[in-house]
Amino acid sequence: MCATCGCDSGSKSTFYLLDNDQPQHGYIQSHSHGHDHSHSHSDDHLHQHSHDDHQGLLHDHSHQHPHQRTVIDVEQDVLHQNNLLAERNRGYFDAKNILALNLVSSPGSGKTSLLERTLNDLKGDLRFAVIEGDQQTTNDADRILATDTRVLQINTGKGCHLDSQMILQAVQQLKPAENSVLFIENVGNLVCPAMFDLGEKERVVIISVTEGDDKPLKYPDMFHTSTLCIINKTDLLPYVPFDIEKVKLNAKKINPHLEIIELSCTSGEGLPLWYEWLKSKVLTVAVS
Amino acid sequence: MHELSIVMSIIEIAEKQAKAANASVIEEIELDIGTLSGVAMDALEFAWQQAVKQTMLQDSLRKINRIEAKAKCLDCDTEFTIEKYDDACPACGEHLLNILQGKELRVKSLLVS
Ligand SMILES: Nc1nc2c(ncn2[C@@H]2O[C@H](COP(=O)(O)OP(=O)(O)OP(=O)(O)O)[C@@H](O)[C@H]2O)c(=O)[nH]1
Ligand SMILES: [Mg+2]
Ligand SMILES: [Zn+2]
Ligand SMILES: [Zn+2]
Ligand SMILES: [Zn+2]
Ligand SMILES: [Zn+2]
Numbered sequence A: 001m002c003a004t005c006g007c008d009s010g011s012k013s014t015f016y017l018l019d020n021d022q023p024q025h026g027y028i029q030s031h032s033h034g035h036d037h038s039h040s041h042s043d044d045h046l047h048q049h050s051h052d053d054h055q056g057l058l059h060d061h062s063h064q065h066p067h068q069r070t071v072i073d074v075e076q077d078v079l080h081q082n083n084l085l086a087e088r089n090r091g092y093f094d095a096k097n098i099l100a101l102n103l104v105s106s107p108g109s110g111k112t113s114l115l116e117r118t119l120n121d122l123k124g125d126l127r128f129a130v131i132e133g134d135q136q137t138t139n140d141a142d143r144i145l146a147t148d149t150r151v152l153q154i155n156t157g158k159g160c161h162l163d164s165q166m167i168l169q170a171v172q173q174l175k176p177a178e179n180s181v182l183f184i185e186n187v188g189n190l191v192c193p194a195m196f197d198l199g200e201k202e203r204v205v206i207i208s209v210t211e212g213d214d215k216p217l218k219y220p221d222m223f224h225t226s227t228l229c230i231i232n233k234t235d236l237l238p239y240v241p242f243d244i245e246k247v248k249l250n251a252k253k254i255n256p257h258l259e260i261i262e263l264s265c266t267s268g269e270g271l272p273l274w275y276e277w278l279k280s281k282v283l284t285v286a287v288s
Numbered sequence B: 001m002h003e004l005s006i007v008m009s010i011i012e013i014a015e016k017q018a019k020a021a022n023a024s025v026i027e028e029i030e031l032d033i034g035t036l037s038g039v040a041m042d043a044l045e046f047a048w049q050q051a052v053k054q055t056m057l058q059d060s061l062r063k064i065n066r067i068e069a070k071a072k073c074l075d076c077d078t079e080f081t082i083e084k085y086d087d088a089c090p091a092c093g094e095h096l097l098n099i100l101q102g103k104e105l106r107v108k109s110l111l112v113s
Helices: A080-095 A111-122 A139-145 A164-174 A220-225 A234-239 A244-254 A271-287 B003-020 B041-051
Strands: A012-018 A028-031 A070-077 A099-105 A128-134 A150-155 A181-185 A202-208 A228-232 A259-262 B026-034 B061-067 B070-073 B079-081 B097-101 B105-112
Touching: A012 A139, A012 A164, A070 A080, A070 B003, A080 A099, A080 A164, A080 B003, A099 A111, A099 A271, A111 A128, A111 A139, A111 A181, A111 A228, A111 A271, A128 A139, A128 A164, A139 A150, A150 A164, A202 A220, A220 A244, A228 A244, A244 A259, A259 A271, B003 B026, B003 B041, B003 B105
Parallel strands: A099 A181, A099 A202, A128 A150, A128 A181, A202 A228, A228 A259, B026 B061
Antiparallel strands: A012 A028, A012 A150, A070 B105, B026 B105, B070 B079, B070 B097
16 A cells, blocks of 8 residues: 555556466566655745745745746646557557457446357457456456466456556566457446556447446447447347337447447357457458 | 546646656646546545645645537538537537547646745
């Protein structure tokens, strides 16, 4: 725990590399955010003076140091650092022809289920690696490992999203193969991950029919920043009120470029559309 | 609560800039935050109170410029103010928009001494 910034609620994250060949979990704990904590409050301000008197332009300081007020024109994007590292990740993925996909959804929409199905069905055709993001546990990584795929679990602690720095560190350990597909399963949360570019090629937002059909309108940022929307659990449509046409219409209003695929990880219905989409992206990457 | 990460980035940027200018106090910080930036203002406020303790921003005056979102319709070129991404063009009713402003999230200036 870091006293200065309260990292416990910030970005203390833990990395576990799971590998079937090495039964011991790799373990690295890191304090991954960039700021340094040397708050060198120099003693210039032991004296108590009211800053009101600085309003007057001409006044004499009784103390020695020159004490000028200066305006610094910063004009810096708050997410600048995250975006820089995201670009660095993107460059790395491009150079190695790795298709990186960022999977985002509310908790329980079926991100891990979709990955399990995909990895089992396509492992003969494509090479995969997976980064799992959860606040706690390696449960999801264990499920991925069971499909015989290389996987690294990031536990974000109280952190509610992955950031590009975490992905940078994760990739250094995971070392995904050239010409592979890298799935990044973000922390289950339809709000926070929206602002954090990880360096992915495509962002895939997943909703399930049990979540209510107003999801796109309630969480527009995520739908605005995604390129593909998967509507999962269509096998449950007979049992829940979910107007799938309304969802599609609303999602398209927020993001007219959004592609939409309906499927069920349980019944397998619609999965071929998703596989087609995935393979078309792999092809695109290979050609470019 | 990604606002906590946001505030920590703001602190990082501000302290770096202030130190580079050999300043010891940040009296004021000015932020540009667009209405479509993805930042919830109440969450930002909460995160701010938590995160600025014992940093150079602890006692700084905070000024926030809310930048209202504007878009241009890609079909008919009308420019208009939007509140939400799914707002339609008031002239032609289409949704294919180019967001012109409103996604800003930046540290605009500091007043240091
Ligand atoms: N009926 C039905 N259930 C599904 C389907 N897909 C996933 N589920 C179930 O939904 C639950 C959550 O699925 P997960 O794959 O763990 O969801 P997730 O998005 O990875 O969840 P978090 O990682 O916790 O955010 C599990 O009980 C799955 O069996 C589906 O297509 N149909
Ligand atoms: Mg999961
Ligand atoms: Zn810290
Ligand atoms: Zn921290
Ligand atoms: Zn958040
Ligand atoms: Zn128009």
